[in-house]
Amino acid sequence: MKRIVIKVGSSTITHKSGLLNLKKVEELTKVISDLSNMGMQTILVSSGAVAAGMGRMNMNEKPDSVPEKQALASIGQCELMYIYDKFFSQFGKVVAQMLMTKRVLEVDMLRQNAIRTLNQLLSYNVVPIINENDSVATEELVYGDNDTLGAITAELIQADLLLVLSDIDGLYDKNPNMHADAKLIPVVDEITCDIEAMAEDTSTKVGTGGMITKLQAAKIATEANCDMIICNSKDLRVIYDAVEGKQVGTLFKRRSSYE
Ligand SMILES: Nc1ncnc2c1ncn2[C@@H]1O[C@H](COP(=O)(O)OP(=O)(O)O)[C@@H](O)[C@H]1O
Numbered sequence: 001m002k003r004i005v006i007k008v009g010s011s012t013i014t015h016k017s018g019l020l021n022l023k024k025v026e027e028l029t030k031v032i033s034d035l036s037n038m039g040m041q042t043i044l045v046s047s048g049a050v051a052a053g054m055g056r057m058n059m060n061e062k063p064d065s066v067p068e069k070q071a072l073a074s075i076g077q078c079e080l081m082y083i084y085d086k087f088f089s090q091f092g093k094v095v096a097q098m099l100m101t102k103r104v105l106e107v108d109m110l111r112q113n114a115i116r117t118l119n120q121l122l123s124y125n126v127v128p129i130i131n132e133n134d135s136v137a138t139e140e141l142v143y144g145d146n147d148t149l150g151a152i153t154a155e156l157i158q159a160d161l162l163l164v165l166s167d168i169d170g171l172y173d174k175n176p177n178m179h180a181d182a183k184l185i186p187v188v189d190e191i192t193c194d195i196e197a198m199a200e201d202t203s204t205k206v207g208t209g210g211m212i213t214k215l216q217a218a219k220i221a222t223e224a225n226c227d228m229i230i231c232n233s234k235d236l237r238v239i240y241d242a243v244e245g246k247q248v249g250t251l252f253k254r255r256s257s258y259e
């Protein structure tokens, strides 16, 4: 395992109060720094700009209007990078911010530039931290496309693994927050219509997109020959287990493994 993309959702790095969960952010930066020391190249795709902006502006509820969310994302992104920079520096790592949109995949010149920048950052041994450019793109604020952005990033750098950390153990056959009898699906060989039917929207205050966007991401990643795992971020030692190939959460197998 050489290249890993780790995507963290707002629900992972914020408290129920909406404010940043500094302990979690610190733990995350420690594990990623350690992976780097072990010789792995890790890219962090982090949501949380809107949540951090809400905290900064003393707001308890996420506003409904897109311009409000865009403004909060733009306030919160500074806060987010400040905290990441502070914690990664503690472990001797340099970070870089890249704000991207889905258009990166559609426009060849943007795609080539993004690939070149990412590869250069990785060769500097710097940790790239990616988020949607929320002030110019809005789909992600509405649909929670940071999951897709994680998959796009994995495709761009030909990652071996996309690890999606969330507030849930993986994909269940129905939303476990709504149905007590929901069962975890440990491995998905192929994303069929039956699998897609299991995914529902988020039922948390800070998350966007729920399992629906995570399955969209799984399609992009597995077709780009990258495995994807969704697992719970409550204990971040799970990251070590995942890179060692142990069974955690839900594994979506890369397409070449079943073709
Ligand atoms: N079939 C399912 N299995 C697991 N979680 C599901 C499912 N359907 C919907 N969900 C919801 O998806 C949520 C995770 O997505 P989301 O809130 O967007 O988190 P994040 O901020 O980590 O991206 C879960 O907390 C749960 O409410």
Ligand SMILES: N[C@@H](CCC(=O)OP(=O)(O)O)C(=O)O
Pocket (backbone or CB within 6 Å): 008, 009, 010, 011, 046, 047, 048, 049, 050, 051, 073, 131, 132, 134, 140, 141, 144, 145, 146, 147, 206, 207, 208, 209, 210
């Ligand atoms: N890009 C925005 C919103 C993305 C979002 O909410 O995504 P997620 O928490 O992964 O469901 C942010 O950083 O707040």
